[in-house]
Amino acid sequence: MEMKTMNFLKEKCGEENYKKLTALNNQKINGFVTGYIQLCNPEKVFVRTDSAEDALYIRNKAIENGEEKKLAMDGHTVHFDGYYDQARDKGNTKYLLAKGIDFGPSIKGINKEEGLMEIQEYLKDSMVGKEMYICFFCLGPLDSEFSIVCAQITDSSYVAHSEGILYRSGYEEFKKKENCNDFFRFVHSAGVIESGVSKNVAQRRVYVDLQDKIVFSTNTQYAGNTVGLKKLALRLAIYQASKEDWLAEHMFVMGIHNPKGRVTYFTGAFPSACGKTSTSMLPGETIIGDDIAYLRNREGKIYAVNVESGIFGIIRDVNPESDPLIWEALTFSGEVIFSNVLVTEKNAPSWLGDERGIPEEGINYSGEWVKGKKDAKGNDITSSHKNARYTVRINRLKNRDIKADDPQGVLVGGVIYGGRDSNISVPVQESFDWKHGVLTMGASLESETTAATLGQEGVRKFNIMANLDFLSIPLGKYINKYLNFGSKLTSAPIIFAVNYFLKNSNDDYLTEKEDKHVWIRWMEQRIHKEIDAIKTPTGFIPEYEDLKRLFKEVLNKDYTKEEYGEQFTLRVAENIAKIERIVEVYKNSVPDTPDVLFKVLEEQKQQLERVKAEHGDYISPEILKASN
Numbered sequence: 288m289e290m291k292t293m294n295f296l297k298e299k300c301g302e303e304n305y306k307k308l309t310a311l312n313n314q315k316i317n318g319f320v321t322g323y324i325q326l327c328n329p330e331k332v333f334v335r336t337d338s339a340e341d342a343l344y345i346r347n348k349a350i351e352n353g354e355e356k357k358l359a360m361d362g363h364t365v366h367f368d369g370y371y372d373q374a375r376d377k378g379n380t381k382y383l384l385a386k387g388i389d390f391g392p393s394i395k396g397i398n399k400e401e402g403l404m405e406i407q408e409y410l411k412d413s414m415v416g417k418e419m420y421i422c423f424f425c426l427g428p429l430d431s432e433f434s435i436v437c438a439q440i441t442d443s444s445y446v447a448h449s450e451g452i453l454y455r456s457g458y459e460e461f462k463k464k465e466n467c468n469d470f471f472r473f474v475h476s477a478g479v480i481e482s483g484v485s486k487n488v489a490q491r492r493v494y495v496d497l498q499d500k501i502v503f504s505t506n507t508q509y510a511g512n513t514v515g516l517k518k519l520a521l522r523l524a525i526y527q528a529s530k531e532d533w534l535a536e537h538m539f540v541m542g543i544h545n546p547k548g549r550v551t552y553f554t555g556a557f558p559s560a561c562g563k564t565s566t567s568m569l570p571g572e573t574i575i576g577d578d579i580a581y582l583r584n585r586e587g588k589i590y591a592v593n594v595e596s597g598i599f600g601i602i603r604d605v606n607p608e609s610d611p612l613i614w615e616a617l618t619f620s621g622e623v624i625f626s627n628v629l630v631t632e633k634n635a636p637s638w639l640g641d642e643r644g645i646p647e648e649g650i651n652y653s654g655e656w657v658k659g660k661k662d663a664k665g666n667d668i669t670s671s672h673k674n675a676r677y678t679v680r681i682n683r684l685k686n687r688d689i690k691a692d693d694p695q696g697v698l699v700g701g702v703i704y705g706g707r708d709s710n711i712s713v714p715v716q717e718s719f720d721w722k723h724g725v726l727t728m729g730a731s732l733e734s735e736t737t738a739a740t741l742g743q744e745g746v747r748k749f750n751i752m753a754n755l756d757f758l759s760i761p762l763g764k765y766i767n768k769y770l771n772f773g774s775k776l777t778s779a780p781i782i783f784a785v786n787y788f789l790k791n792s793n794d795d796y797l798t799e800k801e802d803k804h805v806w807i808r809w810m811e812q813r814i815h816k817e818i819d820a821i822k823t824p825t826g827f828i829p830e831y832e833d834l835k836r837l838f839k840e841v842l843n844k845d846y847t848k849e850e851y852g853e854q855f856t857l858r859v860a861e862n863i864a865k866i867e868r869i870v871e872v873y874k875n876s877v878p879d880t881p882d883v884l885f886k887v888l889e890e891q892k893q894q895l896e897r898v899k900a901e902h903g904d905y906i907s908p909e910i911l912k913a914s915n
């Protein structure tokens with residue numbers, strides 16, 4: 288390091304932090320840190336090593352500076368994001384693209400020079416009077432071919448604290464990699480803080496530079512926009528994976544245990560707030576991760592790891608009956624950050640659907656709150672936000688899988704795609720093969736929007752592999768990548784589709800929240816070829832007798848033929864209309880769509896037309912079975 292830089296860093300960081308930083312012996316890190324200290328101009332700098340002491344320092348800072356407040360229970364804190372900063376901001380998340388590069392209309396880009404200038408302007412002096420935290424983490428297990436080391440600069444102790452819970456520490460990993468210059472970088476500033484929240488949300492920006500593997504985020508606090516290692520890193524990882532031979536997915540990883548002790552691992556991709564986390568935590572099964580997975584081909588088989596070590600989960604509807612494991616982690620002492628919940632007069636968190644009743648008043652993301660409070664536009668302010676969250680380590684869950692940190696990953700037997708679909712697909716079905724699953728289930732995924740992103744809720748939207756929000760390569764390329772990945776497998780996992788949100792014509796849900804446990808146990812038996820299934824134009828569906836047995840075994844419920852008939856009726860017209868919508872999306876906005884997608888969807892449509900001519904628009908599973 289040049290003498291000038293050395294002296295500058297020493298002066299800004301202080302002796303101790305300077306030592307921690309330079310012990311890494313990493314030129315790129317030194318340059319990175321120096322550059323952003325110069326630009327952001329913090330009052331102080333803190334370097335986080337992997338020590339418990341450093342983690343505690345950051346947690347204490349969050350409490351000291353008011354980003355988090357202590358709750359009554361030991362280890363619990365609450366954090367509030369601004370009223371208009373409660374979800375991922377898709378509109379202001381953009382890729383910095385060189386002139387002439389375009390990812391197609393589904394992926395937002397901005398001219399690189401222009402975007403860089405804008406964001407550097409926002410970051411300039413953004414940390415005056417604040418402390419800068421420099422943190423090192425590792426995506427994926429330590430010492431693993433899956434993993435990627437990362438450096439995060441932030442002025443938010445809440446962001447740094449969250450990352451300490453959500454990710455494996457990576458300071459020592461950086462040391463081991465000796466002067467490595469290939470890592471992900473994140474620079475975040477919450478910008479001007481007023482009453483504890485980012486003031487200039489109108490200038491909220493998340494800009495992603497894929498070539499330099501760096502993401503900038505500013506004027507926002509919500510973790511989905513700020514915690515670099517989460518969705519910002521996923522965007523970088525998808526790009527990197529596309530150049531190498533692996534996949535970066537919006538997927539849980541979990542183990543399903545049959546009564547004889549056999550364990551089969553599944554990954555599952557669902558859009559936000561569609562049951563991904565609660566599936567991964569099913570009691571009696573084991574969790575590896577709930578949100579992001581890396582998948583690699585080893586000897587013709589897929590292996591997966593959880594990129595994270597904690598959960599940033601939606602707290603709405605977490606209650607002792609439906610999610611007993613996380614309920615326990617959230618209602619006993621131990622480190623938890625609650626965000627955007629209501630804080631009661633007893634200084635305890637309260638959230639929608641916690642089955643303890645909504646208090647009359649409290650403190651929430653709008654300040655002091657009383658029942659009936661409305662915002663400036665006259666809209667009701669809910670006690671706790673619909674996208675309120677908890678941040679905990681996975682090891683707080685009693686059913687953490689023993690292979691959760693295995694650097695080899697786990698062998699994947701099944702891949703699941705799910706969306707919020709009120710009137711088309713049956714609760715569970717199995718694809719005919721990898722290609723059919725990828726194209727008709729993953730690449731054709733639609734889901735009704737939720738509070739996890741800004742904008743209107745309940746609007747049906749195309750969401751390829753539940754990963755559209757994070758895609759950093761053109762869609763056609765992504766599909767081809769999946770197909771190629773599959774073609775190199777000698778033993779591909781089976782692809783399934785689930786739908787937890789099917790309704791009848793009275794708008795009532797046809798399935799219960801816990802029924803997902805039965806669907807996944809059915810998939811487990813299908814993978815091991817223990818049971819037959821009924822072939823339909825859209826995939827294989829369960830036989831009644833198998834579900835009846837599983838409902839009894841798993842949930843101790845009597846499952847009737849009427850329920851089965853209603854749930855597994857093939858809705859022909861709805862399925863045809865969906866195919867037509869998906870074909871339109873690809874035709875109109877995905878210029879590089881592979882032909883095979885149109886071919887497979889057309890074949891499926893013709894099959895549907897054929898059965899429609901014979902049996903009409905709604906075909907019961909009995910009739911489907913009889914025509915097998």
Ligand code: SPV
Nearest residue numbers: 375510511517518559739
């Ligand atoms: C999601 O919205 O998919 C999440 C939370 O997992 S966020 O960090 O906002 O992406």
Ligand code: MN
Nearest residue numbers: 537558559578
């Ligand atoms: Mn997610």
